[in-house]
Amino acid sequence: MRNWSGIYEYRATAVEAPPTVEAVQDLVARSPRVRALGTRHSFNDLADTDGVLVTTTAIDPSFDLDTDRRVVTVGAGTRYAAVATYLTDRGWALHNMGSLPHISVGGAIATGTHGSGDLNGNLSTAVRGLQIVGPDGSLRWVRHGHPDFPGSVVALGLLGVTVRLELAVQPSYLVRQDVYRGLPWATLLADVPAITGAGYSVSVFTDWATDPIGQVWVKRRLESADEPVPDELAGAVRIEGASQILPSEDDNTTQQGVAGAWSAALPHFRIESTPSNGDEIQTEYFVDRADAVGALEAVRALAADIAPHLLITELRTIAADDLWTSMASGRDSLAIHFTFKNEPDAVVALTPRIEAALEPFAPRPHWGKVHTLAPEAIVARYPRFGDFRDLVHRTDPEGKLRGRHTQALLDAAAGA
Template sequence: MARNWAGTYEYTAPRIVTAATVDDVRRVLAEPGRVRALGTRHSFTDLPDTSGTLVDVTGFAPEFSLDEAAGTVTVPAGIRYGVLALWLHERGWALRNMGSLPHINVGGATATGTHGSGDGNQVLSAAVSALSYVGADAEVHEVRRGDADFDALVVGLGAYGIVVSLTLDVVPAFRLRQDIYTGVSWAAALSRYDELTAAGYSVSVFSRWEEPSVGFVWVKTRVESDDQLVADTLLDGIRTRGDVSPFDDGDNATEIGGVPGPWMLRLPHFRLDAQPSFGDEIQTEYFVDRADAAAALDAVRALGDGIRPHLIWTELRTAAADTLWLSPAYGRDTAIIHFTWRNHPDDVAAAVARIEAALEPFGARPHWGKVHGFDRAAIERVHPRLADARAVFERLDPDGRFTNAHLERVGVREARGR
């Protein structure tokens, strides 16, 4: 019985094949039937599932190719960010940003528009400068930044082939510290939202929609020296002393408390060698124009009492605009509203419906790999390049080998008979 990492989705695919090489993937594509890629299983829906064969790409050897002159590294699609980060740091290089969990694989995260945080940081997909995939013809194809289909294929949801490697932009290694601020009021946060999110290289607010405080404000500050000071106050909140964490059991969190450290041990919230997040959970997430952040947050805030019994945490973040057609930050600087739910499927479904109704006036886009209620019409309203991306996928895979019920339901692929 194969499930996602949290145990809250069970795959229905009748066959799972672990690929260790590109030729392994090509052999699967040389056979008839539908095929989908499977990574570290961090999707919460049937997005990666199939009625045919799932190809697990996490079995590739962790072999990387660093091009210092170009400022890039080429990696297998199934590699975890945390493994890559350690390798890069040893050579003096870094990724500009990472997600909360270093456990996620590069191919799955970039294909779904997953993100870190920061006003000046784009989603992880924007670091992709090239990718290689095995197409429906069982041949290897490469697309590079600037090519005609590139902006359609990076956040491609596995809709056109099995991505086997990616080339990512890298930067010189840097250091960060993490500090927690408490006591920031909703009044201050909503009236001075831009000031709040600009407080660090990356800022996350952990909230349970309680009053009057937003909860914990987790600020990651890039430091040029380990004795660099940070502010003791943020809006009307104060910096905590010691290793205060928004998690009940902080043993799986990266070091907080203002202790400087290397980028790969501070950008993620969770340690690679520990349980990610909380486990046994459901996740949903929405992306709105940053200009609408205060109004959108106020709309969700009104639902707080109803959703709180089923909520572990909400995390509020930001991301900079990009040009990738199906990116949740396509064409607009973005405010992100993330929900980590208890495993209460029916109650969560009802809460999600209320949240989506509250966010509809703001053109909220859902995270592709997390639970949401959007259908094709709803996706078309918020993703202006959906039809263009769908046309690319249909052209590259006219027989629908990489489609599934989920992609057809949300309009990423055209509907077909099963």
């Protein structure tokens, strides 16, 4: 079995999809080695194992909305599209959504997958509780306020198989997406916060070589559907009609120029469609937002080499959080995302050059995307990774839940 894009082939001996929580408990208890698998949107071997992969996508979502606590409980294998539909129908919402609404809730949270917005925490920051099947098959809840909670959310599958999650919700709200074209690079670099703060969630799309920048997508949270929006953004002009990130995507983007439900406008792709290019390789790096200009200039110096192999780059921001292994842990971040053509040799050659350019800014790679940074370099960029390692060893002393990728990280932390 391969991942969603087809670029990685799993080496696990089996892939199991238990239909109930009890079946997950039984499988984990009797398996010598096991790892949790979401919707296979990781581009590296993070989720892999030489044992059994277990996915919870076959378990019923069993939605439970508690409006008094403002929490919805869902199955970890549920896709965000289903959660968004359920909540919208009942007048409720999440604070953020990823660009791809088809990823599983559990997989996105375990890897710190993010969404965007200067003031918005990543998807993991909505978590208020996790129900986890431990290595011995036991079932436990870890909730907000517990000492282990900050290390248990973005846990890379190392603490067990998460089967249910409690997520914070809020009353539903309107979002309007508008697309602007013609933003000069010099204008962006002169005042990055003015662009990324122009809406509730802002994405800048570029190929690095073209000036002005290709597109800026601004998603504004509105009080009313007829609230006016500006026709210009720092010299860029708002366009009418549909707009795609890539021409091959068959208009899989969200509505434009019309205020609608949060669930229809926060993702980049409609929840009823099959999104994105698929045949691609993704990399992504998070830097401190205070270093945004230097980081962007450093990568742009490689534009002539990057552009021929690139489908698109997306620049997004995410608010700092206190989760030990979140890519935004402790710092407001700029996420620099590359969707490359499926050209492995070119990506293998380019990735270390991009990482070297970003090195002065201590980049944190997305846990589930392609990179070549050494484990020692990665764990050194997380002040609480040693605490996370201790939590992992206390929870799973025999290492049943570890794979080659995660073991290398834990070994690096031990030697730090």
